[in-house]
Amino acid sequence: MKIKVLLLCIGFTGLFTSKIAAQIHRDSIVSEILHEKRYFRVSFPQGYDTARQAKYDVLYVLDGESATDMITEIQKHVQQWGFAPPLIIVGVENNDRRRDLTPTQSGGSSGGAGAFLSYITKELIPHINRAYHTSGSNSLFGHSYGGLFALYALFTAPDTFDSYIAGDPSLWWDNGVMDTLARQKLPGVKGFKSLYLTSRSGNAYHDMGIDKMEAILRSSAPPGLHWKTNQYDGETHVSAQFKSAYDGIKFSYTGYQNDTVTLIPMGGIAVKNQPFVVRYDEAFARTGYTTDGRIPGENSAIMKDTLTVNSPCKLTVSTLCFHSRFNHISVANFAEGKALPPVAPRKDWQAGGLTYGYYPGNWNKLPGFGRLKPQHTGHVGIDIDIDSLHNDDHFALLVTGAIEIKADGYYTFVLSSDDAASLYIGKQLLIRKAPGDNHDRSFMLPLKKGFYPLRFEYLHRAGTYSINLTWYTPENQTSIDPSSIPVAQLYTFKNH
Numbered sequence: 001m002k003i004k005v006l007l008l009c010i011g012f013t014g015l016f017t018s019k020i021a022a023q024i025h026r027d028s029i030v031s032e033i034l035h036e037k038r039y040f041r042v043s044f045p046q047g048y049d050t051a052r053q054a055k056y057d058v059l060y061v062l063d064g065e066s067a068t069d070m071i072t073e074i075q076k077h078v079q080q081w082g083f084a085p086p087l088i089i090v091g092v093e094n095n096d097r098r099r100d101l102t103p104t105q106s107g108g109s110s111g112g113a114g115a116f117l118s119y120i121t122k123e124l125i126p127h128i129n130r131a132y133h134t135s136g137s138n139s140l141f142g143h144s145y146g147g148l149f150a151l152y153a154l155f156t157a158p159d160t161f162d163s164y165i166a167g168d169p170s171l172w173w174d175n176g177v178m179d180t181l182a183r184q185k186l187p188g189v190k191g192f193k194s195l196y197l198t199s200r201s202g203n204a205y206h207d208m209g210i211d212k213m214e215a216i217l218r219s220s221a222p223p224g225l226h227w228k229t230n231q232y233d234g235e236t237h238v239s240a241q242f243k244s245a246y247d248g249i250k251f252s253y254t255g256y257q258n259d260t261v262t263l264i265p266m267g268g269i270a271v272k273n274q275p276f277v278v279r280y281d282e283a284f285a286r287t288g289y290t291t292d293g294r295i296p297g298e299n300s301a302i303m304k305d306t307l308t309v310n311s312p313c314k315l316t317v318s319t320l321c322f323h324s325r326f327n328h329i330s331v332a333n334f335a336e337g338k339a340l341p342p343v344a345p346r347k348d349w350q351a352g353g354l355t356y357g358y359y360p361g362n363w364n365k366l367p368g369f370g371r372l373k374p375q376h377t378g379h380v381g382i383d384i385d386i387d388s389l390h391n392d393d394h395f396a397l398l399v400t401g402a403i404e405i406k407a408d409g410y411y412t413f414v415l416s417s418d419d420a421a422s423l424y425i426g427k428q429l430l431i432r433k434a435p436g437d438n439h440d441r442s443f444m445l446p447l448k449k450g451f452y453p454l455r456f457e458y459l460h461r462a463g464t465y466s467i468n469l470t471w472y473t474p475e476n477q478t479s480i481d482p483s484s485i486p487v488a489q490l491y492t493f494k495n496h
Contacts, residue, residue, distance in 0.1 A: 045086030055135035062146035064091025101145035143167035155185035163252035167244030171209030255321035261330035268444030269337035277477040312336035342450025354401035399456040409474025416468035424455040
């Protein structure tokens with residue numbers, strides 16, 4: 001196998017997708033409050049930890065006998081693409097739907113929402129918390145009568161759930177009795193809660209009573225209520241359930257991000273009064289930042305794709321998820337300093353690449369190359385038959401030479417590798433990656449026009465190998481991706 005190596009670019013790029021499987025378990029308890037046996041369905045996320053090392057939020061779904069499978073599939077998709085964490089889904093089945101989901105007596109079997117809510121809060125939720133690995137954070141999804149019940153729960157027992165999703169709720173019930181309840185109870189809702197309220201567009205928005213409820217929310221919603229209404233075009237009452245669940249789960253976890261906050265550069269040296277640019281590519285996650293070391297909060301400035309920083313600082317960036325325990329925080333220190341001085345070029349330098357040495361050996365960390373003799377040497381920028389070099393898939397590489405800087409300014413080096421690696425400019429250690437670290441690392445420093453010694457070390461222990469060194473120059477600080485370092489700006493030593 002021959003791999004084209006240009007600026008020590010070795011490796012493969014792939015797109016991996018994970019299939020998320022869920023297991024649904026049907027269970028029951030005998031309710032002393034409702035005086036009947038009640039069934040529910042429990043759907044577990046992929047990787048559900050039976051060792052009780054992880055805790056999961058719970059989404060309670062009304063009309064569980066018909067909605068659990070659909071909500072499970074929606075949650076799988078939302079989780080897979082990073083909009084929400086893994087959730088336990090509890091589908092609450094019906095015995096008498098009209099009775100349990102309506103708040104007042106209005107003909108026939110109705111008006112049992114109070115007792116049904118007591119069953120959920122005092123019997124079902126405690127049972128779920130005892131039986132499964134729950135975090136204590138609960139959400140509620142309901143559609144139609146279920147949406148009516150979700151609002152009833154928010155107004156009468158708001159601390160039961162953190163998030164409420166009401167899909168096309170039947171707010172026409174009993175001549176709009178929920179409007180009166182909302183005016184009475186809504187101002188007293190304390191703490192941070194979220195409400196996602198949906199409707200169909202057109203006449204249904206009025207006929208279902210959503211317009212009046214939205215007006216009440218505008219006038220009376222407390223500051224801690226994170227709420228939104230959405231009207232769907234071209235949907236039926238039943239089909240709106242799907243979109244309500246998908247959008248509602250995403251809204252409940254507004255600001256969620258399933259990975260760490262990655263800044264480019266991740267730190268560096270900054271010159272006083274010489275601005276520089278920091279990139280952040282996870283634009284879908286709401287993210288705040290500070291430059292004084294404080295942890296960002298709701299009132300902090302919002303981070304965009306690029307941020308211009310005017311002076312050395314401690315840049316702290318945090319996602320601002322509605323559920324704050326899912327926030328990711330990243331700190332980039334930009335110490336005040338001066339541009340590194342260039343060195344005089346040597347007569348034995350030759351443009352067109354770098355010099356590498358290959359060292360077979362089974363190390364757990366980067367070795368001390370000074371006391372080792374390379375098995376092979378050569379120049380980066382030509383074809384290298386890696387299979388003919390490596391021994392039992394364990395080796396280290398040392399790459400040395402010089403780099404020519406064409407213009408004064410900030411340069412951010414981005415180091416990508418599947419294992420331990422380090423990068424030096426002159427005697428300055430810019431980046432050191434620990435064994436097993438396969439994340440990109442970056443460092444910014446001011447450089448002057450001229451030549452700088454360059455040293456690159458890499459350890460490979462097993463599996464595939466991947467090495468890549470790129471940069472942002474003063475001209476492309478705001479670019480989405482770093483660029484390759486031109487081989488013509490790299491120098492080898494003729495005598496090596």
